[in-house]
Structures are given as C-alpha cells and as structure tokens.
Amino acid sequence: MTNMFASLGTWNWLIFGFILMALEVLAPGVFLFWLGLAALLVGLISFAVAVSWQIQLVMFAVFAVATVPLWRRLARPKPDASTSPFLNKRTEALLGREFTLEKPIIDGSGTVRIGDTVWRVAGPDTPAGTRVKVVQVDGANLTVAAA
Amino acid sequence: MSGFDIFAIVLVLLVIVTLVAGVKTVPQGYDWTIERFGKYTQTLSPGLNLIVPYFDRVGRKINMMEQVIDIPEQEVITKDNATVTVDGVAFYQVFDAAKASYEVANLNQAITVLTMTNIRSVMGSMDLDQVLSHRDEINERLLRVVDAAVSPWGVKVNRIEIKDIVPPADLVEAMGRQMKAERVKRADILAAEGQRQSEILRAEGAKQGQILQAEGRREAAFRDAEARERLAEAEAKATQAVSEAISKGDVAALNYFIADKYIKAFGQFAEAPNQKIIMLPVEATSMLGSLAGIGEIAKATFGESAASAAAARRPGSVPPTGGTPPAVPPRQG
Numbered sequence: 001m002t003n004m005f006a007s008l009g010t011w012n013w014l015i016f017g018f019i020l021m022a023l024e025v026l027a028p029g030v031f032l033f034w035l036g037l038a039a040l041l042v043g044l045i046s047f048a049v050a051v052s053w054q055i056q057l058v059m060f061a062v063f064a065v066a067t068v069p070l071w072r073r074l075a076r077p078k079p080d081a082s083t084s085p086f087l088n089k090r091t092e093a094l095l096g097r098e099f100t101l102e103k104p105i106i107d108g109s110g111t112v113r114i115g116d117t118v119w120r121v122a123g124p125d126t127p128a129g130t131r132v133k134v135v136q137v138d139g140a141n142l143t144v145a146a147a
Numbered sequence: 148m149s150g151f152d153i154f155a156i157v158l159v160l161l162v163i164v165t166l167v168a169g170v171k172t173v174p175q176g177y178d179w180t181i182e183r184f185g186k187y188t189q190t191l192s193p194g195l196n197l198i199v200p201y202f203d204r205v206g207r208k209i210n211m212m213e214q215v216i217d218i219p220e221q222e223v224i225t226k227d228n229a230t231v232t233v234d235g236v237a238f239y240q241v242f243d244a245a246k247a248s249y250e251v252a253n254l255n256q257a258i259t260v261l262t263m264t265n266i267r268s269v270m271g272s273m274d275l276d277q278v279l280s281h282r283d284e285i286n287e288r289l290l291r292v293v294d295a296a297v298s299p300w301g302v303k304v305n306r307i308e309i310k311d312i313v314p315p316a317d318l319v320e321a322m323g324r325q326m327k328a329e330r331v332k333r334a335d336i337l338a339a340e341g342q343r344q345s346e347i348l349r350a351e352g353a354k355q356g357q358i359l360q361a362e363g364r365r366e367a368a369f370r371d372a373e374a375r376e377r378l379a380e381a382e383a384k385a386t387q388a389v390s391e392a393i394s395k396g397d398v399a400a401l402n403y404f405i406a407d408k409y410i411k412a413f414g415q416f417a418e419a420p421n422q423k424i425i426m427l428p429v430e431a432t433s434m435l436g437s438l439a440g441i442g443e444i445a446k447a448t449f450g451e452s453a454a455s456a457a458a459a460r461r462p463g464s465v466p467p468t469g470g471t472p473p474a475v476p477p478r479q480g
Contacts, residue, residue, distance in 0.1 A: 031170045035163065057155040061162040068166070071195060088176055088193070088211040091242060111291075117305045118290060120298060139243030140303040 013043030013056065034071060038063035091137040098147045104128040105144075112144070168200035178244035182206040190244045207248040213240040213305060216255055218262050220311075229275040232313040237262050237293070243301025251300045258297060262307060265292050275314065282309050399447075402440025 020036030042060045045051070051059070086093040094114065102118065103111040105126045111118050112132065123144040126132065136143035172195050173179050179191040181203050188203065198205075218235040225231060239258055241247040251257050269288050270278050278285070289307040297304055314322070393401055 031166045035166070054151050054155040057159045061159045064162050064166055068170075068197070071170075072197065074195075090240065117303075118294065119303070120295065139246065139301045140240075140298060 010043055010046040013039050013046060013060075017043060034067040035064050037067055091140060091142065094134045094142060095137055096134060098131055098133050099144075101126055101128050101130045101132055112142070165200045169198055171196045171198055171205065176210065176212045178209050178211050178241075180206040180209065180244055180248045187245055187249060207244070209241055209244040209247050211241050211244065213238055216259055216262075218259060218266070218307075218310075221263055221266070223267050223270045225270055225275045225278055226272060227274045229314060229318060231270075231275065231278065231315075232311070233266055233270065233309060234311050235262070235266065235307060235309045237304060237307045239297070239302050239304045241302050246299070246301030254300060254302065257300070258293070258302070258304065261296055262289065262293055265289050266309070275318075279312060279314075282312075285309055399440050399443045403444050406441055 017036040017039030020032045020039060024033035024036065038060055041063050042056050045059065046056055099112045099114060101110055101121075102113045105121065105123050108122050108125070110121055110123070110126065110128075112121050113119075119140075119142055121132070121134075121142045121144045123132065123135075124146070126146060131147040132144035133147040134142050135145045171179065171191055173191045173193045175193040177193065179196075180187055181189045181191060181198055182205075183199075183203050187206065191198070191205075216237045216239065218237055220232055220234040222230055223233050237258060241254075247254055266285075266289060269285055269292075273281065273285075286307055286309060289309075290304060293307060294304045389401070
C-alpha cells in the first residue's frame with residue numbers, strides 16, 4: 001500500500017483531489033470540494049517543482065486555508081442571486097404591502113387577514129377597517145402603520 | 148520519521164478538522180442556531196457560512212418550512228353532554244429560529260397539547276348540532292387562540308382544521324332515524340299538499356265551467372229578447388205598412404193575399420209525407436168572401452170575360468177552407 005503510494009508520487013495528489021471533489025457530491029456541505037482543489041494545486045506544483053512530501057503536506061494545509069476567501073466571495077449573496085428571494089421568508093415578502101385591519105389595534109396589537117390565515121400585527125392604535133401598511137417585520141411579528 | 152514529518156501530518160489533519168468545523172453549509176429550508184460556549188449568538192441562514200471553530204458550535208437545526216402536526220384523537224364533551232371523538236391537523240411555520248429553539252422545550256408537543264386543550268374548550272361551549280355544522284367557526288376560533296399563544300415562540304400557526312368528528316354509534320343511529328323521520332314527514336306533507344292543490348284546482352274548474360254556462364245562458368236570453376224585440380218591431384212596421392197600404396188602396400187586395408196564403412198552406416198539408424185525414428170545417432162564407440175578393444180583382448184587372456171563365460172553374464176546384472190562416476207566425480219564447 002505504502003509502496004504503491006510512494007511509486008505513484010505526485011499523481012497521488014491529483015487522484016486524492018479528484019476523489020475529494022467526487023465525495024463532495026455524495027456528502028455535500030462538508031468542505032471536501034475545496035480540499036480537493038487544494039490537493040490538485042499541490043499536485044500541479046509538485047509536477048513543476050520537485051519538493052519533499054512533508055513540504056507538499058504543508059502546502060496542502062496552506063492552500064486549504066487559502067481557499068476560504070475564494071468561496072466566501074462565491075457565497076456572498078447577490079440581490080438577484082436567487083429566483084425566489086423570499087423562500088422561507090414569508091414575512092419579508094409582506095414588507096410594504098397594504099392590508100385592511102380586521103380587528104382594531106388596541107394596546108399595540110390587532111389582526112389582519114392575509115391569504116386565508118390571520119396575522120397579528122403591532123402598531124399604533126387604529127380602528128378596524130383602516131388600510132395599513134407593513135413597515136417592519138421581525139420573525140412572525142408584523143409592524144404596521146396607517147397607509 | 149522525523150519531527151517535521153509528524154508535524155506536517157498533524158498540521159494537515161488540524162487544518163482539515165478546523166475547516167470542517169468552521170465551514171457550515173446550511174441547506175435551504177433550515178436555519179441553524181450557533182452557540183458560543185453554549186450561549187446563543189447567531190442564526191445561520193441557508194448557504195455557506197463561516198463560524199469560529201472550537202468556540203462556536205451548531206446548536207439546533209430548525210426547519211423553517213411549514214409543517215403539519217397531526218392532532219391525535221380525543222374525546223370531547225359538548226355543551227349538551229354528547230361525547231364525540233375529534234381529531235385534526237395543525238399547520239405551523241417557524242419564523243424565528245432562535246425563539247423556537249430556546250423559548251420552548253418541545254415545540255411540536257407544545258403546539259399539539261395547546262391545540263388539544265383548545266379544541267376541548269371551543270367544542271365544550273357548543274351544542275352537538277353546532278359542532279357538526281360550524282366547523283369553519285371552530286377552526287377560526289382555534290386558530291386565533293393558538294396563534295396568539297404560540298407567538299412568543301417565534302412560530303405562526305397558519306391553520307387548524309378539525310378532521311373527523313365522530314359521535315358515538317347509538318347517537319349516529321338516532322340521528323339517522325331523525326333524518327329519516329324528517330324526510331318521511333316532508334314526503335307526507337308534500338303528498339297532502341298535492342291532494343289539496345288538485346282538489347282546489349278541480350273545484351275551480353267546475354266553478355269556472357258553471358259560470359261560463361250561466362253566462363252563456365244569460366247571453367242567449369239577452370239575444371232571444373233582442374230577437375223578439377226586433378221581430379215585434381218588424382211586425383209593427385209590416386202591419387203599419389199593410390194598414391197604410393190598405394188605407395191607401397183597396398180591401399180587395401188584402402183579401403187576395405189571404406186567399407193566396409191559405410191555399411199555399413193547404414197545399415203544404417197535402418204534400419206532407421205522413422198519412423193524414425184532414426178535417427176541415429166548412430165555412431163557406433169566408434171562402435166565398437175570399438173568392439169574391441179574387442173575383443173582384445179579376446174583374447177589375449181582366450174585364451168581364453176572364454171573370455166569367457173563373458166563375459166557370461169555381462165549383463170543386465178550390466177546397467173549402469175554415470177560417471182565415473194567421474197572417475203572422477206565432478210568437479216564440
């Protein structure tokens with residue numbers, strides 16, 4: 001086994017890198033793809049410059065850490081990154097929309113009917129039937145103001 | 148193996164472990180809470196996230212999608228003391244992962260128990276009939292109460308639906324019998340109604356018929372009377388004309404007409420198809436009178452020769468007559 005690895009030399013890195021990348025598909029969310037990338041880099045450099053395996057290992061560790069800013073840039077959310085930006089953020093989709101108060105806001109709490117369910121809203125005291133606008137969301141709490 | 152060899156290997160292992168610990172990929176539909184030394188610090192949203200390894204660790208992985216809880220069956224006693232078995236479903240969604248993680252120990256259980264107790268209180272304030280027919284109202288009331296109760300947990304209950312309401316078997320059977328009785332009653336009433344309507348219609352028809360007949364008779368009577376009036380008028384006019392004619396002319400002309408009519412009438416008797424014996428009182432004077440009238444006319448018209456010829460034909464040629472035939476037909480009515 002060790003003989004085989006030793007005989008393969010720098011190819012090991014390339015093989016290791018591709019195997020890691022493939023594993024990313026099977027176990028997503030673990031950082032394997034980037035480790036694979038680092039391994040490929042080490043392999044390519046070892047082809048160009050002959051370095052000892054210890055140095056190769058250290059290089060691998062350094063590259064692995066260096067990939068972090070790379071994917072941070074990739075993962076940075078862009079405003080149009082998603083086709084449905086409000087997925088699992090139902091309340092944020094309500095920001096700025098106008099509704100009619102079903103029950104008056106008394107002591108800062110009333111209700112509004114949205115879709116086929118009832119939402120509790122907070123805001124200044126307002127009589128029922130008033131048009132209100134959602135001005136702020138925090139979790140399931142909507143804050144409204146008179147539209 | 149030199150120290151450097153071991154160092155290199157350990158370094159690589161440490162880097163890998165650190166990276167795996169510090170890089171978190173959160174799948175869509177979940178929010179992960181992060182605890183630093185056991186204290187909540189932040190919530191990771193879906194996508195790639197970086198946390199500080201060794202200090203931070205993932206606390207709870209909260210499902211942010213809408214979820215369904217089956218509300219288990221339970222026995223509920225209604226206001227009128229009927230025991231019914233009720234089950235349902237509740238749909239809820241977490242909006243605040245931190246509150247759902249740490250404000251309540253067991254979210255599913257909490258919502259289930261809350262819904263169950265509220266089903267009891269809402270249904271307990273209604274009669275069985277109301278419970279069976281006002282599900283919308285029950286759902287609405289449950290939703291309002293439960294939603295208000297779960298809001299401190301960063302959760303919104305979107306709907307609560309009562310699935311099955313099963314009254315006990317003997318009650319169902321009684322309800323069935325009541326239903327049947329209702330239908331039978333309705334059928335009987337309908338039949339009676341039909342009978343009544345048809346009777347009324349028949350009577351109406353008969354009444355209408357009689358009225359129409361009476362109207363017909365009345366109309367006919369009116370017209371008869373009118374006819375008689377017209378007839379009388381005509382007769383009066385005719386009589387007047389005759390009497391005018393007579394007053395202007397000669398009585399002999401009148402006599403001629405009478406004799407003419409008389410003879411025609413006699414001829415009709417003779418032509419009638421039945422067997423007859425006609426008995427005629429011989430009133431020679433009137434006959435002679437009329438004949439004399441004819442003779443007079445003849446004389447006046449043709450002169451002497453014609454009159455003698457007529458006189459020669461006289462015996463036996465004209466039957467004797469009795470009285471004068473009526474000049475006008477008898478009145479009807």
